[in-house]
Amino acid sequence: MSIFTPTNQIRLTNVAVVRMKKGGKRFEIACYKNKVVSWRSGAEKDLDEVLQTHSVFVNVSKGQVAKKDDLCKAFGTDDQTEICKQILAKGELQVSDKERQSQLETMFRDIATIVAEKCVNPETKRPYTVSLIERAMKDIHYSVKTNKSTKQQALEVIKQLKETMEIQRAHMRLRLRMPGKDAKRLKEKLKPLLQVVESEDFDEELEMVCLVDPGCFREMDELIRCETKGRGCLEVLCLKDVEEGDEKF
Secondary structure (H helix, E strand, C coil): CCCCCCCCECCCCCEEEEEEEECCEEEEEEEECCHHHHHHHCCCCCHHHHECCCCCEEECCCCEECCHHHHHHHHCCCCHHHHHHHHHHHCEEECCHHHHHHHHHHHHHHHHHHHHHHEECCCCCCECCHHHHHHHHHHCCCCCCCCCCHHHHHHHHHHHHCCCCCCEECCEEEEEEEEHHHHHHHHHHHHHHEEEEEEEEECCEEEEEEEECHHHHHHHHHHHHHHCCCCCEEEEEECCCCCCCCCCC
């Protein structure tokens, strides 16, 4: 005896659901696990690798497919592939509590790792360990935001940690070269952006080796290029100025 399956039902397993509310109705698409984030970051380009089926549902878990009329009203089209792309781009990825907790824990450690890589104790110039940064983040009750990149959040964490501990971005070591006729004027403009001038040599051109905050790099690069009409240059000697040795705090 054959089993009757309604034509508006599609059964799927091991699925990641992306949900969107539009026009007063809920629409869902069925995706492969771990592929939604890859698509949104641009790492995955093949839509067939992301979607389990090019169908739009009102309820993926029950296999209930959305009606064409409802799709047209909400999206102005019944082209299911195009609608899938819209939901994929703007919808909310549904994950279980266990998956969400695992994702938050992974992001928390990733943020702490970025902070540890970028920062030092300003007194000793030595880096902090990841575990110490994690403890400090817990002390300030930092909560991870899944809609922001770990790099963005790491910069937020650095600002917040400065209020409770001795921490700063590790300085970059740069070599600046400027034509003699621009040197004096340009040096005055650069002075507020320089943390430490390690050496200064003036012959036909001014050459300086200095330490700067990484956040100033772009501003300095543009200033030198514009003011010298491309004759000056900025060279990165070291991305992170830290004390030699394995000791970490």
